[in-house]
Every structure is written in C-alpha cells, then in structure tokens.
Amino acid sequence: MNYPSKTLERLVSAISSLPGIGRKTALRLALHLVQDKNDKASVLGNVLTSLKEDVKFCKHCHALADDVECSICLTSSRKNGMLCVVENIRDLMAIEDTASFHGRYHILGGLISPIDGIGPSDLQIDSLISRIDEDKIEELIMAISPTIEGETTSFYISKKLADKDIRITTIARGVSFGGELEYADELTLGRSISARVPYKMGV
Amino acid sequence: MNYPSKTLERLVSAISSLPGIGRKTALRLALHLVQDKNDKASVLGNVLTSLKEDVKFCKHCHALADDVECSICLTSSRKNGMLCVVENIRDLMAIEDTASFHGRYHILGGLISPIDGIGPSDLQIDSLISRIDEDKIEELIMAISPTIEGETTSFYISKKLADKDIRITTIARGVSFGGELEYADELTLGRSISARVPYKMGV
Numbered sequence: 167m168n169y170p171s172k173t174l175e176r177l178v179s180a181i182s183s184l185p186g187i188g189r190k191t192a193l194r195l196a197l198h199l200v201q202d203k204n205d206k207a208s209v210l211g212n213v214l215t216s217l218k219e220d221v222k223f224c225k226h227c228h229a230l231a232d233d234v235e236c237s238i239c240l241t242s243s244r245k246n247g248m249l250c251v252v253e254n255i256r257d258l259m260a261i262e263d264t265a266s267f268h269g270r271y272h273i274l275g276g277l278i279s280p281i282d283g284i285g286p287s288d289l290q291i292d293s294l295i296s297r298i299d300e301d302k303i304e305e306l307i308m309a310i311s312p313t314i315e316g317e318t319t320s321f322y323i324s325k326k327l328a329d330k331d332i333r334i335t336t337i338a339r340g341v342s343f344g345g346e347l348e349y350a351d352e353l354t355l356g357r358s359i360s361a362r363v364p365y366k367m368g369v
Numbered sequence: 370m371n372y373p374s375k376t377l378e379r380l381v382s383a384i385s386s387l388p389g390i391g392r393k394t395a396l397r398l399a400l401h402l403v404q405d406k407n408d409k410a411s412v413l414g415n416v417l418t419s420l421k422e423d424v425k426f427c428k429h430c431h432a433l434a435d436d437v438e439c440s441i442c443l444t445s446s447r448k449n450g451m452l453c454v455v456e457n458i459r460d461l462m463a464i465e466d467t468a469s470f471h472g473r474y475h476i477l478g479g480l481i482s483p484i485d486g487i488g489p490s491d492l493q494i495d496s497l498i499s500r501i502d503e504d505k506i507e508e509l510i511m512a513i514s515p516t517i518e519g520e521t522t523s524f525y526i527s528k529k530l531a532d533k534d535i536r537i538t539t540i541a542r543g544v545s546f547g548g549e550l551e552y553a554d555e556l557t558l559g560r561s562i563s564a565r566v567p568y569k570m571g572v
Contacts, residue, residue: 167462167466168462168465168466169440169462170427170432170433170434170439170440170441170458170461170462171424171432171433171434171435171439171440172435173416173420173423173424173433173435174424174433176416177416177417177420180409180412180413180416181413183409183412183413184398184401184402184409185397185398185401186394186397186398187398191389193459193462194388194389194459195387195388195389195390197433197457197458197459198387198388199387199417199420200420200424200433205421206383206386206387207417207418207420207421208417208418208420208421209383209386210383210384210386210414210417211413211414211415211416211417211418211419211420212414212418213376213379213380213383213414214380214402214410214411214413214414214417215410215411215414215415215418216414217376217380217402217403217410217411217414218408218410218411220376221374221376221377221403224373229373229374230373230374230376230377230400230403231373231374232374232375232376236373236374237372237373237374238373254400255373255400256396256397256400258373259370259371259372259373259396262371263370263371
C-alpha cells in the first residue's frame with residue numbers, strides 16, 4: 167500500500183500489529199483518529215504511553231490492578247474461604263458480570279498445554295497452593311473451560327490438593343438456558359443426562 | 370462490566386470510542402496491549418500523542434502529509450496537467466495501489482449531500498477550480514463513487530468547469546473483471562451494453 171504520509175504509515179502499522187486487525191481496518195481507524203475533532207488520539211495516546219507504569223498485577227489473585235492489590239481483593243465485604251480459579255482476567259470479568267459469586271478469585275494466567283510448551287510451573291499454581299493455607303480456603307471452585315487443556319489443568323490442581331482438607335467443585339456443565347436440545351452437542355447432552363439433578367421449581 | 374483496574378477501564382473506553390469497535394473487542398485489544406511483551410502500547414501511544422502535530426494536509430491536493438506538501442505532490446516524475454478528483458484519501462490510496470495513474474490528485478474531502486447538510490462550499494471545489502488554471506490542467510478524471518451523491522458532485526463540478534477548455538473524463542463503469550453477468554445488477558449491465566467499447570485482444 168502507498169501512503170502519502172509517513173506518520174499515517176507508522177500509525178497504520180502500529181494499529182495493524184494488534185490481533186485481529188488487518189491493514190484495511192487499521193487504515194480506517196487511523197484515518198478516523200487523524201480526522202477526529204474530539205482528539206481521541208491524544209486521549210488514547212496518553213493512556214497507552216503510561217500503561218506499563220499504571221498497570222500492575224494483584225499480589226494475591228494476579229488480576230490487573232492499579233496498585234499491589236486489585237479492587238476485588240481490597241473489598242472487605244467479599245466472602246473469605248471461597249476461591250474461584252479462572253484461566254484469565256476475561257473469565258474473571260465474565261463471572262463478575264453474572265453477580266453470582268461473592269468470594270475471591272485466583273487467576274492461573276493460562277492452562278497446562280504441553281503442545282504450546284506451557285507446563286504447571288508457567289502458571290500461578292504454586293501461589294494458589296500456598297494461598298489455600300494462608301487464606302484458610304474451604305472451597306475451591308474450578309471455573310475453567312471444558313477443553314482438553316482445561317480438564318488437564320483442573321486434574322493437575324486437584325491431584326496437588328489431594329492431601330488437603332478442602333472441597334473442590336467445578337461449575338455446572340449442561341445444556342444452555344434457552345438452548346434447544348436438538349442442537350446441543352452429543353457430549354454435553356449425554357453428560358447432562360448422566361449428571362442429572364433433582365427437579366426444583368423455578369431453578 | 371466490572372473492571373478490576375481503573376486503568377484497564379480507561380483503556381477499554383478509549384479503544385471502544387473508535388468506530389466499529391465494541392466493548393468486547395476493546396477489552397480483548399486492551400488485555401493484549403497490557404500483556405504484550407514487545408511494548409506495542411508505547412509504540413502506538415507515542416504515534417498517537419504526537420499525531421496532531423505530525424499530520425498535516427497537503428496544500429495542493431489536501432491529502433495527509435508530513436509537511437505542507439504530500440509525497441505525491443513532491444514527486445517530480447509524476448505527470449502534470451492530469452488531475453484525478455477523488456472523494457477521500459482512501460480512494461486515492463486505492464487508485465495508487467493499482468499503479469495505473471501517474472498524474473496528480475485532488476481530494477474533495479466528501480461529496481455533495483444535502484441530506485447530511487454538505488454543500489459545495491464544504492468541499493475542496495473552489496481550490497480545485499483555481500488549481501486548474503494555476504497548474505495548467507488539461508484533463509480532469511472524475512474517480513468518484515457512482516452513488517447519487519457522487520453523480521451530483523461530478524455534475525456540479527462539470528457545470529462549474531463548462532467554460533474552461535479542459536477534457537473531463539470519468540472512470541469506466543461496467544461489469545467487474547471475474548464477475549458473472551447473471552449476478553451483475555441491471556443498471557450496471559444495462560449501461561455496460563449501451564456504453565459498449567470496440568473489442569481489443571487482451572484488454
């Protein structure tokens with residue numbers, strides 16, 4: 167592509183280095199930023215230039231934080247003794263948005279995946295185990311995607327904790343609310359029958 | 370959405386203020402920028418913070434430029450006397466990518482559109498007319514989209530230039546190369562028959 171301006175070219179390359187953004191989209195965004203009257207460019211630019219200094223990782227749960235502790239770990243009204251183990255911050259935010267969980271979190275920072283060269287030592291598993299004693303955790307909720315990597319990670323953690331006196335649970339799997347039975351995959355449908363639960367009105 | 374960090378929230382709002390980027394995509398990009406090891410955030414941040422000072426508009430053709438003149442207007446090897454009129458810089462770049470045009474450009478900065486309140490005075494039409502005399506233009510190529518607004522703008526410009534001794538041409542319309550006749554719209558197909566051209570081998 168021929169650019170009439172070097173600055174535009176630099177901006178397009180910087181934007182198109184982001185995942186899922188090609189050169190056409192990057193050009194559209196770059197031209198919007200150049201021609202924008204509200205000066206979005208400087209607003210975004212200022213956040214980005216100080217990003218590395220401003221963003222920290224929480225020392226307890228490893229979520230993004232503005233200081234050494236994240237806002238969830240700082241909230242005293244949250245239930246202690248209950249820890250929800252998630253793969254990443256997006257999963258944490260998805261669970262937070264449901265407003266169904268009031269305990270605390272632990273972010274692994276990935277899943278065990280030998281094919282990608284990610285082993286247990288690359289994840290926050292040691293800090294999880296030491297946290298269980300320190301924070302007197304009674305229940306560990308595994309909120310990990312039901313993929314091969316997810317199941318491997320859940321299994322590894324449960325093995326590591328076999329000698330500890332804690333309850334390990336996992337989020338319920340089954341047919342989605344609003345989902346039609348005929349479109350559910352066989353594995354999910356099959357497991358939802360074998361793992362059936364007593365019927366309760368309105369649940 | 371609940372954000373564990375205020376910086377993340379600020380970053381997500383800044384990114385999602387861009388056109389076509391929702392909060393989910395913005396969050397994905399923000400988390401990528403935070404966790405990226407190559408420090409894309411500062412690279413992009415530096416380009417953005419100095420964008421307003423770095424980007425200028427060419428005094429001749431009104432394209433984006435690094436200085437008072439854009440790189441195309443500065444190129445002495447380009448043909449003088451031939452001006453390609455385009456709506457915006459994206460159209461200019463699309464034509465440049467074809468490497469079929471070696472003259473100079475003029476960017477209107479939009480099209481006449483009464484419904485959006487855009488009249489001829491909002492566009493670079495006066496500067497186009499004065500340029501025709503100054504630069505001794507012999508041919509004006511209208512490379513404007515064949516929409517109602519585009520046709521109106523082309524018609525307005527051609528009327529304005531009726532007393533001048535220049536050739537006004539427009540880019541050829543017709544069935545696309547590789548396009549199937551049965552899928553071409555009726556107007557295009559109809560006009561491509563009435564505006565048929567002598568057959569030449571290999572063209």
